[in-house]
Amino acid sequence: MNRKLARMQGAISALMLLALILAACGTPATDTGPAPEATEAPAAEATAPETPLIRRYAGETIRILMYEQVPTYSTLDRLQEFTDATGINVEYELLAESEMIRKETLDFSSHTGTYDVTNVHFWYIPQFAQAGYLEPLDDYAANLSVPEWDSMPDFVPSYLDSQRFEGGLYGLPFQGIVQILYYRTDLIDQFCGGTPPATMDDLMTCAQAITEGGGGEVFGYTDRGSADAATFMSPAGWIYAWGVNFLDENYHPQLTTPEAVAAMTHYVTLLYNYGPQGQAGMGWAEAEQAILNGVAAMHADTHDLGPDMVNPERSQFPDSISFAMPPMEARHAQDFFASGLSINADSQHKEAAWLFVQWAxxxxxxxxxxxxxxxxxxxxxxxxxxxxxQVPGGEVILQAAQVADPLYFPAIPEFGALSDVFSAAVSRMVAEGPGSVEDEMTAANAEIEELLAAAGYYD
Structure with missing residues (x-):
């Protein structure tokens, strides 16, 4: 029995004893005639019905911060549906992506709570969650879900997992993009037996056959090779395919492992031997342009490039480009992106914000x-x-999303500096050829290790 209950029972017993004593010591009762007739007790007031969850926060106003892109516009075009359903007013601010990230980080770190909901890219989830900037959402999902908006069992697991940190949920996935293989069907038919390459060995063999048969006008494969930080995504995904992650569980880079060296030897050989001229200066946009212009036959990149591939205004071969799963070695190659909607831990309207996150x-x-x-x-x-x-590549996108793994990406605050080091090394390797891989990987590994040591990862 807890103490509070014991005290209550003790108090009740004392009152009963006092009543008995007073009754025993009181004057004898006198007959005052017949008792008056009992009157009917007034009826208890009817209990007001509980407000449905969807209307419980009507009249509140929330502020959201998102970045300028098609999914944002498409969702906010329907914002009146949310307000009509909930009675919640929504004020929003749309910014360029980099400016949004700067502004949300400032709002979080200053604890001003200006924004109730923000777009958070998956690689910031660990950093922001660990700092206490984001509201944990597990209890909201368990106890405050509007049935018609509850998509928890329906989210692609890799997209939902990208919103977690140390087992806790800190966002719901708003946007997800994964890697697929784009290829020219006519060239695959002519040089590669009519079947797009499924393995890394198949990719190398097919790229070689197309390059050697293309007479210098078309090359087998193109990908990112520039020193730009965004180059990181593709070669890091190649390393993942060979069975290792870029960083181990203790944040040590794994670029000198046999698997990572083999992966980058394969990647560099593809681009150096069977890629278009200038591969070492190509970022994602230039690599995409190479396949759109017919200079390259194959290219692995994110599935949002699909509409360009079949658009006659962008592609010279809109009827000849098709889609397949990314090639695999031990695992499928990766290039993953997810952005979620998170609630600011300093928000004064967290429940209303949750309803918006769930609806959106x-x-x-x-x-x-x-x-x-x-x-x-x-x-x-x-x-x-x-x-x-409706969607170019739609026949393989779900399959690719089901094998996607956000953990291939080193989601740490130092990612920018880390990617600068690695992307510069990739560009040098692609320019110099596969013979440079081992030395460049060793040097990049040491530089990244030093960078992370200075940041305190090994203390």
Whole structure:
């Protein structure tokens, strides 16, 4: 029995004893005639019905911060639906991506709570969650879910996992993009037996055959080779395919492992021997342009490039480009991106903010945008006939998302500096050829290790 209950029972016993004593010591009762007739007790007031969850926060105003892109526009175009359903007013601010990140980071770190909901890229989740900037969402998902907006069982697991840190949920996935292989069907038919390459060995063999048969006009494969930080995504995904992550569980780089060296030897050989001229200066945009212009036959990159591939205004071969799973060695190659909606831990309207997050990421809300975007985060849409018919590459995107792994990406605050080091090394390797791989990987590994040691990772 707890102390509070014991005290209450003790007090009740004392009052009963006092009543008995007073009754025994009182004057004898006198007959005062018949007792008055009992009057009927007034009826208890009817209990007011509980306000439905969807209307519980009507009249509140929340502020959201997002960045300028098609999924944002498509969602906010339907904002009145949310306000009509909930009675919650929404004020929003849209900025360029880099400015949004700067502004949300400032709002978090200063604890001003200006924004209730913000777009958070998956690689910032560990940093922001560890700092206490983001509201944990597990209890909201368990206890405050509007049934028609509850898509928790429907989210692609890799996209949902990208919003977690140390087991806790800190966002719901708003946008997801994964890697697929783009290829010219006519050249695959002519030089590679009609089947797109499924393995890394197949990719090398096919790229060699196309390059040697292309007479210097078309090359087998193109990818990122510039020193730009964004180059990081593709070669790091190649290393993942060979069975190791860029950083181990203790944050040590793994660039000198046999697997990483083999992966980069393969990547560099592809681009050095079978890629177009100037590969060492190509970023993602230039690599995409190479396949659009017919200079390259194959290219692995994110699935949001699909509409360009079949657009006659962008592509010289819109009827000849098709889509396949990314090639694999021990695992499939990766290039993963997810952005979620998170609640500011300093928000004064967390429940209302949660309803917005749930609505904006709900399958029902996303389904209304099928004609406008391809980066949906729920399996029910990605697995639908309508999606496969509407979205270029739609027949393989769900399959690619199901093997995607956000952990291939080193989601740490020092990522920018780390990617600068590695991307510069990649560019030098692609320029110099596969013979340079081992030395460059050793040097990059040492530089990244030193960088992370200075940041305190090994203390």
């Amino acid at each position: 990421t709900a399958a029902a809300t996303q389904a209304e945008q099928l004609a406008e975007r391809s980066d949906f985060t729920v399996e029910s849409i990605l697995n639908s006939d309508a999606y496969r018919a």
